[in-house]
Amino acid sequence: MISGILNEMEITMEKAILFFDIDGTILSEKTRKIPESAVAALQLAKKAGHLLFINTGRTICSIPAEIRRMPFDGFLCGCGTHLFFHDEELLAKSLSRERGRAIIDKVFECDLGGVAEGPEDVYFPSRISRFDKLESSRRYFREKGMGIECPIEKDDFIYDKLFIYADAQSDLKSFLDFIDEDMEALDRGGNAYEVVQKGYSKGTACEFMLDRLNMTKDQAYVFGDSSNDLAMFEFAVHAVAMGEHDKILDPYTEFVTKAVEEDGIAFALEHYGLI
Numbered sequence: 291m292i293s294g295i296l297n298e299m300e301i302t303m304e305k306a307i308l309f310f311d312i313d314g315t316i317l318s319e320k321t322r323k324i325p326e327s328a329v330a331a332l333q334l335a336k337k338a339g340h341l342l343f344i345n346t347g348r349t350i351c352s353i354p355a356e357i358r359r360m361p362f363d364g365f366l367c368g369c370g371t372h373l374f375f376h377d378e379e380l381l382a383k384s385l386s387r388e389r390g391r392a393i394i395d396k397v398f399e400c401d402l403g404g405v406a407e408g409p410e411d412v413y414f415p416s417r418i419s420r421f422d423k424l425e426s427s428r429r430y431f432r433e434k435g436m437g438i439e440c441p442i443e444k445d446d447f448i449y450d451k452l453f454i455y456a457d458a459q460s461d462l463k464s465f466l467d468f469i470d471e472d473m474e475a476l477d478r479g480g481n482a483y484e485v486v487q488k489g490y491s492k493g494t495a496c497e498f499m500l501d502r503l504n505m506t507k508d509q510a511y512v513f514g515d516s517s518n519d520l521a522m523f524e525f526a527v528h529a530v531a532m533g534e535h536d537k538i539l540d541p542y543t544e545f546v547t548k549a550v551e552e553d554g555i556a557f558a559l560e561h562y563g564l565i
Contacts, residue, residue: 306564307503307510308335309345309366309496309522310555312357314515315532316344318550324356331556334565336361343499345492347484347518349407349450350374352436366499368450369518370490372409373498381498383490384408384448391445393452393469393485400465403455406442413449416441421455423482452485453478476518479536484518493521511562513547513555514539530558 310316317324336342344357345366353365364375373381385393390406397404403421405428406413414428414437431437440447454475456462466475475483492514500510512522515532523529523542531539533549547558559565 305339305341305509307341307343307499307505308564309343309492309499309510309512309526311492311514311516311519312344312346312348312353314534315513315519315550316357316555317354320551324360325550325553325555327553328550328555329360331559331565332360332362335559338565340564341503345495345512345514345522347451347486347492349412350409351411352407352431352434354434364499366492366495368407368409368490369484369486369492369521370495370498371450371487373495375499375502380502382409383487384450385487387445387448389472390449393473394442396465396468397452397454400461402460402462402465404442405437405453406447406449407451407453408447408449411440411447412437413440413442413444413447416443419455421457423480424453424455427453451487454483454485456481456483476520478517486518491521492519493525496522496525511564513558515550528562 313319316328332342342362343364343366344362347369348367350365350367350372366373371383394406403419403424405424412431419425428437469485472488473485474488475485478484496510507527510526511528511530512526513530515535517536517538520538523539529542529544531543531546532554533547533552545558545561548554
């Protein structure tokens with residue numbers, strides 16, 4: 291018994307826990323593919339005994355099948371609101387149906403474009419919008435068989451977070467004031483905002499898993515490229531920014547690797563001696 295506990299402690303001290311964003315980190319936003327070098331590097335990291343987690347703003351339903359087939363130990367989704375370790379759901383925090391509907395109503399009142407993201411599906415407006423980025427997102431998810439059956443106007447779903455799109459016709463300030471009590475808007479550039487629940491982030495997801503697995507910050511490595519990765523960069527000791535990344539990450543970045551298309555994941559894991 292004592293020997294088993296000591297062996298478990300020894301493994302915990304020697305191994306690392308790695309947290310990866312998806313879009314722009316593992317999955318190229320240019321090719322919409324995962325580089326073969328990233329797949330091979332993650333397999334080597336797993337073989338070395340490291341724990342591998344996806345840590346994403348996507349909700350669980352929208353994680354690509356090719357990523358689900360990779361050797362990840364868990365999926366931390368919706369900016370920290372849904373956490374899965376192997377097949378176990380450790381945390382689930384959706385908006386209440388009443389609050390969620392009030393926020394969607396405010397999206398329309400303020401003349402914004404909006405997409406709600408839930409654990410079961412993503413929800414688009416029933417009509418084509420004037421926001422090109424929203425319509426591009428609609429096309430992407432439709433190719434995956436999502437965002438089709440239930441429009442955002444329909445009041446029979448729960449969700450965790452939203453993406454909103456603004457322009458000169460929108461009353462963005464009124465919307466931000468309305469959500470301020472329990473939500474915050476992360477500026478994703480180009481008048482697009484990721485609206486997430488306060489108190490939850492990619493950083494809280496990292497902290498939760500470290501506590502759960504009795505591991506330390508020094509054992510954790512985070513990999514990301516965008517503003518919604520900021521919370522886990524602020525949390526981590528070892529923060530790796532992709533070659534193409536939002537400069538908001540720079541003050542918290544320990545190492546800048548190559549772009550995802552240039553074998554950036556493999557390059558970073560080799561740099562740290564993790565593979």
